[in-house]
Amino acid sequence: MSLDANTPRIIEVVAGVLMRPDGSYMLGSRPEGKPYAGYWEFPGGKVEAGESFEQALARELDEEMGIRMSRASFWLTRVHHYEHASVRLHFFRVWDWQGEPRPLEGQRFAWMAPGTASVEPMLPANGPILKALALPFVYAVTCAHLLGEAAILRRLSEPDAPQLVLVREPGLAPAELARFTAAVAERVHDYGGRVLLHGDTPELEGLPVDGVHLPARQLAACTVRPDVPWVGASVHNAGELARAGELGFDYALLGHVQPTDSHPGQSPLGWEGFEAIRAATTLPVYALGGLNMRDLDLAQRHGAHGVALMRGAWA
Structure with missing residues (x-):
C-alpha cells in the first residue's frame, strides 16, 4: 500500500x-x-x-x-x-x-x-x-451446574479464592441466576475481587456485578461497548478478537485450546493456533479450554495474559 x-x-x-x-x-x-x-x-x-x-x-x-x-x-x-x-x-x-x-x-x-x-x-x-495490569492471571468461570453451588461458594470463602470470577450458569432461570450471582458477588467483593456476568441479560440489570462478558454471538451483534466498568468477550478467531478490540473491550477469552468434554468432536486450536490468532491483539487474552493451573506458565509463554478455568478453578 x-x-x-x-x-x-x-x-x-x-x-x-x-x-x-x-x-x-x-x-x-x-x-x-x-x-x-x-x-x-x-x-x-x-x-x-x-x-x-x-x-x-x-x-x-x-x-x-x-x-x-x-x-x-x-x-x-x-x-x-x-x-x-x-x-x-x-x-x-x-x-x-x-x-x-x-x-x-x-x-x-x-x-x-x-x-x-x-x-x-x-x-x-x-x-x-x-x-x-489490574487483571489477575487466573479467571475463574463458575460451573455450579457441574459441581453444585455449595462447592463454588465454599471455594470463594477460602484464603486463596479467585480475584476475578465470571458467573456463567446457562441452566438457571433468571430468578435463580440473580440469587446465585448475588451470593457470589457478596463473597468476592468482601475480599476485593471482581465479578462479571455472562451475557447481556436485561432482566438482571442492577445486580451487584462489576461488568459483563459477552458470548461470541452477542459480540457479533454489539455496536457499542456496554456502559459498565469491565467488559469482555468470548472469541474463537482473529476477526472476533479484532471486533472486541475495536469496541474497546477490556479482555477476551480465546479457545478452546485443548480438547474439552464440553466441545466433543471439535478440533482445538492448540498452542500454535492460539498464538496465531492473538498475534496482533490490542487486548489481554486469556487461554480457555482443557487447561488447569499447571498450564499458566505455558499459556503466558504463548502470549496469553493468563488462563480461564472452569472445574480447575474450584478444586
Missing part, C-alpha cells in the same frame, strides 16, 4: 513490563530532552532497522537500565497518536532478567502494586495498559 503526504507514518516501538512474582510491575520516568519529559511510562524505545521486536526490547533494556533480558513474552499491541508522532507499541511482559535496574539515562524507576499507579503524570498511551 502506498502512502500519500497525508498518511501519518507509524513508528514501531517496543515496551517492556518488568514483572515480579507477586504481580507488581515497573514504571520509569522519561528523561530530560525527550518529548513528555518527566512523564511515567514502561521502559522501551524505537525498533531499529533489521531488529526483531524481542531484539529491540533487549537492547533498550540494556541501554536504559543495564539489565539483560532472559525471558519475555508478547502481551498486546496498541496504536497511539501523539502531537509529535504516531506509534505502534508492542508490549512484552518481562519475567526474568539479569542485573539490577539502574537509571542510566537519568530517569527514575518505581514498582507498582497490581492494579495501581501511584506516580504521575502518566504517559497518555498507558491508560488501557494500566487497566489491563
Whole structure:
C-alpha cells in the first residue's frame, strides 16, 4: 500500500513490563530532552532497522537500565497518536532478567502494586495498559451446574479464592441466576475481587456485578461497548478478537485450546493456533479450554495474559 503526504507514518516501538512474582510491575520516568519529559511510562524505545521486536526490547533494556533480558513474552499491541508522532507499541511482559535496574539515562524507576499507579503524570498511551495490569492471571468461570453451588461458594470463602470470577450458569432461570450471582458477588467483593456476568441479560440489570462478558454471538451483534466498568468477550478467531478490540473491550477469552468434554468432536486450536490468532491483539487474552493451573506458565509463554478455568478453578 502506498502512502500519500497525508498518511501519518507509524513508528514501531517496543515496551517492556518488568514483572515480579507477586504481580507488581515497573514504571520509569522519561528523561530530560525527550518529548513528555518527566512523564511515567514502561521502559522501551524505537525498533531499529533489521531488529526483531524481542531484539529491540533487549537492547533498550540494556541501554536504559543495564539489565539483560532472559525471558519475555508478547502481551498486546496498541496504536497511539501523539502531537509529535504516531506509534505502534508492542508490549512484552518481562519475567526474568539479569542485573539490577539502574537509571542510566537519568530517569527514575518505581514498582507498582497490581492494579495501581501511584506516580504521575502518566504517559497518555498507558491508560488501557494500566487497566489491563489490574487483571489477575487466573479467571475463574463458575460451573455450579457441574459441581453444585455449595462447592463454588465454599471455594470463594477460602484464603486463596479467585480475584476475578465470571458467573456463567446457562441452566438457571433468571430468578435463580440473580440469587446465585448475588451470593457470589457478596463473597468476592468482601475480599476485593471482581465479578462479571455472562451475557447481556436485561432482566438482571442492577445486580451487584462489576461488568459483563459477552458470548461470541452477542459480540457479533454489539455496536457499542456496554456502559459498565469491565467488559469482555468470548472469541474463537482473529476477526472476533479484532471486533472486541475495536469496541474497546477490556479482555477476551480465546479457545478452546485443548480438547474439552464440553466441545466433543471439535478440533482445538492448540498452542500454535492460539498464538496465531492473538498475534496482533490490542487486548489481554486469556487461554480457555482443557487447561488447569499447571498450564499458566505455558499459556503466558504463548502470549496469553493468563488462563480461564472452569472445574480447575474450584478444586
